Amino acid sequence: GESVGLHLPTLSVQEGDNSIINCAYSNSASDYFIWYKQESGKGPQFIIDIRSNMDKRQGQRVTVLLNKTVKHLSLQIAATQPGDSAVYFCAEKGFQKLVFGTGTRLLVSP
Amino acid sequence: KAGVTQTPRYLIKTRGQQVTLSCSPISGHRSVSWYQQTPGQGLQFLFEYFSETQRNKGNFPGRFSGRQFSNSRSEMNVSTLELGDSALYLCASSLGGRTSNEKLFFGSGTQLSVL
Numbered sequence: 001g002e003s004v005g006l007h008l009p010t011l012s013v014q015e016g017d018n019s020i021i022n023c024a025y026s027n028s029a030s031d032y033f034i035w036y037k038q039e040s041g042k043g044p045q046f047i048i049d050i051r052s053n054m055d056k057r058q059g060q061r062v063t064v065l066l067n068k069t070v071k072h073l074s075l076q077i078a079a080t081q082p083g084d085s086a087v088y089f090c091a092e093k094g095f096q097k098l099v100f101g102t103g104t105r106l107l108v109s110p
Numbered sequence: 111k112a113g114v115t116q117t118p119r120y121l122i123k124t125r126g127q128q129v130t131l132s133c134s135p136i137s138g139h140r141s142v143s144w145y146q147q148t149p150g151q152g153l154q155f156l157f158e159y160f161s162e163t164q165r166n167k168g169n170f171p172g173r174f175s176g177r178q179f180s181n182s183r184s185e186m187n188v189s190t191l192e193l194g195d196s197a198l199y200l201c202a203s204s205l206g207g208r209t210s211n212e213k214l215f216f217g218s219g220t221q222l223s224v225l
Contacts, residue, residue: 043216
């Protein structure tokens with residue numbers, strides 16, 4: 001069942017809107033970043049990744065932006081759908097180890 | 111291709127007992143990592159195994175241990191369970207190369223409740 005934080009920041013959007021989820025990371029030496037989506041009762045699911053030598057990467061309906069100056073990542077979801085409702089985590093990768101952010105809960109209303 | 115498989119899905123134990131969790135990685139993946147997820151602490155790294163050797167370790171007490179078999183399957187063990195060990199334990203597998211930009215794929219986890 002759901003076992004993520006009770007006090008997660010929550011973003012509520014309407015179906016069809018664009019969503020932007022933000023994340024601050026801690027280690028300026030991190031060179032690889034990943035966004036994961038976690039639905040209730042499931043493990044984190046890979047969405048998109050970006051290396052530190054890039055500042056933007058696009059996937060299907062998702063875009064990740066990286067600002068190394070302020071150690072900030074964002075995940076943009078276009079035309080948000082009810083199936084996008086989940087908790088979203090950013091993670092920075094050191095050697096063979098992921099350091100996760102606290103997560104943001106995305107609620108999509110029909 | 112089958113994903114990462116974790117068993118059992120749910121476990122209920124009492125304080126002082128010990129527990130063993132199992133993880134089968136994606137075929138061809140040689141690295142298995144374990145994470146603990148709790149409401150208070152979020153996702154925390156426990157340890158990582160590659161070729162039957164522990165390659166990386168997080169900041170958890172010695173009650174938490176693991177091992178990896180020659181077929182890359184992994185188990186983690188928690189001895190002398192405490193109430194605070196109640197959590198979702200997640201296993202992730204990857205190819206295991208020594209590059210930082212390698213994707214980790216997670217299983218659905220084992221939900222452990224300690225009473």
